[in-house]
Amino acid sequence: MKLVFATHNQNKLTEVQSLVPKNIELLSLNDIGCHDEIPETGKTLYENAKIKADFVTKNYGFDCFADDTGLLVNALNGAPGVYSARYAGEQRNSGDNMYKLLTELEGLNDRSAKFVTVIALNLKGEQQYFKGVVEGQITSKKSGAKGFGYDPIFQPEGYDKTFAELPLSVKNAISHRGKAMEKLIAYLKTIL
Numbered sequence: 001m002k003l004v005f006a007t008h009n010q011n012k013l014t015e016v017q018s019l020v021p022k023n024i025e026l027l028s029l030n031d032i033g034c035h036d037e038i039p040e041t042g043k044t045l046y047e048n049a050k051i052k053a054d055f056v057t058k059n060y061g062f063d064c065f066a067d068d069t070g071l072l073v074n075a076l077n078g079a080p081g082v083y084s085a086r087y088a089g090e091q092r093n094s095g096d097n098m099y100k101l102l103t104e105l106e107g108l109n110d111r112s113a114k115f116v117t118v119i120a121l122n123l124k125g126e127q128q129y130f131k132g133v134v135e136g137q138i139t140s141k142k143s144g145a146k147g148f149g150y151d152p153i154f155q156p157e158g159y160d161k162t163f164a165e166l167p168l169s170v171k172n173a174i175s176h177r178g179k180a181m182e183k184l185i186a187y188l189k190t191i192l
Contacts, residue, residue, distance in 0.1 A: 001025065001192065003123075004032055006052040006066035011148040012177075019172060019181045023192065032060050045070050045082055046129060049120035057122040065121040065184060069176060071150050073113040073138060076104060084150070098142060098153050111137045115154065115176035119184050128187060132179030147171065 003020075004027045007013055013028050020026050029035070038055045042048040045068040052066030072078045080087035080101065088096035105111060112135070119130040135157045142152035144164025151163035156174055163171050172178040 002027060002062065004029070004056050004060070004062040004064040006038065006056045006064055008035075008037070009148070012067075015168065015172060015177065016181060018168065019178065019185065021185065021189070021192075024188065027062070029056070032056070032062060034060060038066075040068065040082075040085075042068075043082065045116060045118040046120070048082065049118045049129070050127070053120040053122045053127070063123045065119050065123075067117050067119045067177065067180065069115060069117045069149075071101075071113060071115055071154070073101070073105070073111075075108045075110040075112075076101075094149050098150060101138065101150070102140070102153065105138055111139075113138050113154065115150075117176040117180040119180045121184060121187070123188075123191075130180045130183040130187070132176040132181070132183065134174060134176045134179065 001023065002025045005013060005016055006029055008029050017026055034056065038052045040048040040051065042051055048068035049066050053064050056062055056064040069084065070081045071084045072081050085092050088100040114133055114135045117132045121128045121130070136155050139153050139155050139162060144152050144162045146168065147164040153162060155162050159166065163175065
């Protein structure tokens with residue numbers, strides 16, 4: 001079975017490929033010739049995931065899933081949230097995003113946060129949603145060279161390392177995306 005994961009992010013693709021059953025051929029946007037930057041104009045993670053999945057299904061005819069992820073920081077009333085990738089501007093630079101977030105949290109005691117991933121799946125004419133959440137806190141400085149995005153400053157609950165310091169196998173087992181993917185894969189196994 002062929003299934004498109006609507007992403008251009010190679011790090012995200014690698015993470016997800018390690019989770020998908022071997023009987024599913026996972027294709028990226030590049031694999032199907034989609035080089036467009038799909039606009040994320042939704043006001044929620046659900047809306048953005050739906051927009052991306054629907055874009056691929058409508059324009060390329062593939063069954064597809066798409067995710068949107070937000071980092072919700074309690075002291076910032078849930079910001080950056082749906083704007084996590086563009087928090088410091090449209091350039092979508094992880095370093096800039098982390099710097100802005102760390103600057104805004106300077107001097108604040110409450111550094112609790114959570115990552116939320118929502119996946120929209122378009123399969124055989126139907127749409128399903130899957131959600132994963134991981135609680136944690138924002139560290140005071142970057143640590144670790146693995147991962148991507150906010151991983152160097154997010155320390156998951158129960159761990160003394162950031163996502164960027166943990167092996168991919170550990171991160172996948174506990175992360176927001178890993179949990180959402182687990183639900184997606186469980187669903188796929190019931191219909192394949």
